[in-house]
Amino acid sequence: MSTVAIKQFKHVSYLWDEAKAASLAGDEVALLIYRSNMLGADLRLTNYGGGNTSCKTIEKDPLTGEETEVMWIKGSGGDIGTLTRSGLAGLYVDRLRSLTKVYRGLAHEDEMVELFNHCIYDLASKAPSIDTPLHGFLPFKHIDHLHPDAAIAIAAAKDGKKITQELFGGTIGWVEWQRPGFDLGLKLKQCLDENPGIRGIMLGSHGLFTWGDTAYECYINSLEVIDKCASYIESAIAKQPAVFGGEKVKALPEAQRISQATLLSPVLRGFCSSAVNMIGHFVHTDVVLQYINSKNLAKLAPMGTSCPDHFLRTKISPLVLELAPDADLTDPAALKTALAPQFEAYRKMYTEYYETCKHPNSPAIRDANPVVILYPGVGMFTFAKDKSTARIAAEFYVNAINVMRGAEAISEYTSLPRQEAFDIEYWLLEEAKLQRLPKPKALSGKIALVTGSAGGIGKAIAKKFIEEGACIVINDNDESRLNTSLEDFSKKFNKDNFGSAVLDVTDKAAIEAAFDKAALQFGGVDIVVNCAGLSISKPLEEHTEKDWDLLYDVLVKGQFLVTQAGVNLMRKQDLGGDVLNIVSKNALVSGPNNAGYGSAKAAQLHLSRLNAAELGKDHIRVNTVNPDAVISDSKIWEGAWAQGRAKAYGVAVEDLPAFYAKRTLLNEIILPEDIANGCYAFVNGLLSKSTGNVLNIDGGVAAGFVR
Structure with a gap:
């Protein structure tokens, strides 16, 4: 059968x-x-x-x-x-x-x-x-x-x-x-x-x-x-002699489409997030390109969709950008000037649609920004409260494209009358369903890049942020370790919520590529956590120039380059943001066999203060978390560093966790999850007016008190 x-x-x-x-x-x-x-x-x-x-x-x-x-x-x-x-x-x-x-x-x-x-x-x-x-x-x-x-x-x-x-x-x-x-x-x-x-x-x-x-x-x-x-x-x-009336705009080559989308997406996200932070999705398949590049786009796009399910996910109609496919998108200020009137026109259209069609008992107007944005020659962007919803909105609009193509081939496409569309979108039963949805998590609509997030503290921070609703770009300079961590994340979380990149924080090109991935996959970035690090513990006479350069390249230069790239992306969005720097108790406390590491950590701490002073005008907050002795799942504590610290303190390597706990005021072992919780405290909204601060998470080391 x-x-x-x-x-x-x-x-x-x-x-x-x-x-x-x-x-x-x-x-x-x-x-x-x-x-x-x-x-x-x-x-x-x-x-x-x-x-x-x-x-x-x-x-x-x-x-x-x-x-x-x-x-x-x-x-x-x-x-x-x-x-x-x-x-x-x-x-x-x-x-x-x-x-x-x-x-x-x-x-x-x-x-x-x-x-x-x-x-x-x-x-x-x-x-x-x-x-x-x-x-x-x-x-x-x-x-x-x-x-x-x-x-x-x-x-x-x-x-x-x-x-x-x-x-x-x-x-x-x-x-x-x-x-x-x-x-x-x-x-x-x-x-x-x-x-x-x-x-x-x-x-x-x-x-x-x-x-x-x-x-x-x-x-x-x-x-x-x-x-x-x-x-x-x-x-x-x-x-048919030509689908959708034939081609009006020629699609850019694939690599150029991706480049244009990467440059444009954070700017679009900024406009679409005027009411609440949105997450983006980009599609440039043949089906989409055939439609957005066609002569009939101008006729069909304003009509909107026909099926109620399509309409509910994609809004009354998309925004079609008036922008040449090969336009120079490298100047964010000029790009915003060009796009601002187009978004204002869309919001005005949506408001008029609401005012014209509303009933005395209609729910209040919702976000007037577009969900679907079409860029002829390049592709389709969708923006929604989370990645899954943005991706599904794109799938629905592709369904609508298929419907329009078929209807136009056999007859003539008809959409829902605007009043019918409104009565579905603002249906009281639909509103009741929306009101029953769980309250958004604190980091819903946020995008984070956490360096060194394939293990130890970085991995714990990434997991915590995903649990609280954020989208994460997971990265590490060790591709094998990164792949192992991705398997772990895939078992625990929806794959819509994270992407990945191999990232060496001393490599400017790799840093830019990672932020490009954040822009293309999610729409931008809101939180940058500088967590990647290494440690070298040696007496002064044994410390080499190579040791010194490596520590300063990874810890100081790495923090500088990653922050610089992250801030450039944040500024395109105009949504503010957070930079969190995972530094150390050693930035404040002097100890033996620690000249290179301790001084690099001190430089990281002061660089954080300098950045906080400079970036306040952009509403970008810069704060520092100082851990101490976080041994669990940390590459820092593998091999020479642990041996060096054990030698400095005259204890066995296996006794280090207990030694560190006993020297704290709270007599506690510090775990990666403790640092993750401290980071979350800075970015969950409750400390949105706080910048330039240092939070010690070390069990209480009096010598490390800031004041």
């Missing part, structure tokens, strides 16, 4: 595994989750978080002991690609359908959502989504509601209804655009009643409903319908 199915499909992926499905036989809910995950794995079938899937089973009613029909459906806010049983809502079908007795009509649509809770069968249910009645009034055991680009292209075409009728010979019904809800569920049932025997329903501008008596039949039905839509569109595109 599967071999036949594989040969059938050209534009979708057939992923059904008969052995896996057989192992789930008899558990319809497990088969629902299996089917859902496969559908969600193919972005041609549906977008992240979009669409819904369901099945109906016969269960024993815990109150009566009698058999009752239960519908299992993806709960509110879920994603079918990552759906698990805990993400489902389970509802009594008869109770859900009985809500027709209390339904007061379209004007009272939203009040029905609360009533879904009275229909819950499974007390562990996720909150039922607005799509619940769309599945509940259809009689089929298994139902897919998907947002395939190919189907939406037909649904969003001016002649979509006629094309659907002709393409499927009347076996796919049509329901005109309507906001999802109870009434739309009734419309779907009406369509089925008027067209018995159909295999699915196309929702105008929205998506596709398909079904089957089993999970497999539903899956195959969905693939067949979508594949047929895609084949039809591909054939139409092939007959």
Whole structure:
């Protein structure tokens, strides 16, 4: 069976595994989750978080002991690609359908959502989504509601209804655009009643409903319908003399596109972060370039998207930059002068859209900055509250591009009317969902580069910052150590939240490349932590010139070069920022066998004060954290340094941790996590008016007190 199915499909992926499905036989809910995950794995079938899937089973009613029909459906806010049983809502079908007795009509649509809770069968249910009645009034055991680009292209075409009728010979019904809800569920049932025997329903501008008596039949039905839509569109595109009206702007070569995006991204991020810090994402695939370089961009971009899911993620329309692809972007001040009027015009447009369409009870206007920014000849930027949301917004706009391309090939693209778009964006139920989201973490929207972050103190700082919401560029001069740490980070954190670079802080080109990576991958940088270091402990007579140069190159010159590059990037954004320098108790305390290291640390400390004095005008704070004796996971304490310190203090190497703890006022061993917590205290917002400070995290060493 599967071999036949594989040969059938050209534009979708057939992923059904008969052995896996057989192992789930008899558990319809497990088969629902299996089917859902496969559908969600193919972005041609549906977008992240979009669409819904369901099945109906016969269960024993815990109150009566009698058999009752239960519908299992993806709960509110879920994603079918990552759906698990805990993400489902389970509802009594008869109770859900009985809500027709209390339904007061379209004007009272939203009040029905609360009533879904009275229909819950499974007390562990996720909150039922607005799509619940769309599945509940259809009689089929298994139902897919998907947002395939190919189907939406037909649904969003001016002649979509006629094309659907002709393409499927009347076996796919049509329901005109309507906001999802109870009434739309009734419309779907009406369509089925008027067209018995159909295999699915196309929702105008929205998506596709398909079904089957089993999970497999539903899956195959969905693939067949979508594949047929895609084949039809591909054939139409092939007959066009030029897609999107042909090329207007020629794309720059790939390396030049990346260079332009790297220069531009922090400036765009600064504009987009006027209300709250945003994280960026850049895409310059062939699909994007074909659209943004086309003659029809000027017509299509202002129209916005058609599918509500696309629109909610990408806003009413993108900002198309009026900027030559090969423009000189090396002067940030000139670039900001050129872009400022374009952002002001966009914000004005968005404000007018809000004021024109708002209702007396509409939520307050949200951030008026664009989410999607198109740079003809170069690529597409998206900006959102975090990296995952920015990346997903880009995916949604690519979906919208595919829809526009298909609709234009077969007919003429139509978008949602602006009032309809507004009513979705500022829907009170959508606002309630936003209000239920967890409060952003303290470092959400922040980007940090922590030098030496593949181990020891640097690694602990990077982990702490990611845990608190930041995006991190992890780096080290040891590529092997860096790769090992990346494996560790990948197990603990979402890969959207970190990037990496091999970075030697004595190499100016490597430093600039690392900050370029921060600009291209995330949009810029807000926090620079100078943590990379090494230690050499020798008596004066044994200290070599090579030792001295190495210490000063890594600790002092390295801090200077990294700070210089980081500040240049921060200034492009105009968002202020933080520089944290991990120095040492040795910057203040004199000890034996420590001339090179101690004096370099003193230079680091004073350089921090000098930078704080200079950078205040840019709202860039510079603060210092002084650790002492942080031995855990530190390369500094491998080999000669530990032996040198043990010799200086007359103790065995293995006794160093206890020796250092006993000499502190608190009698504590200092861990990398302690330093990370100190760094977090400086950047979490509570000390936003503090600069030029020194924070000792050493267990209390009186000789190291600043005052």
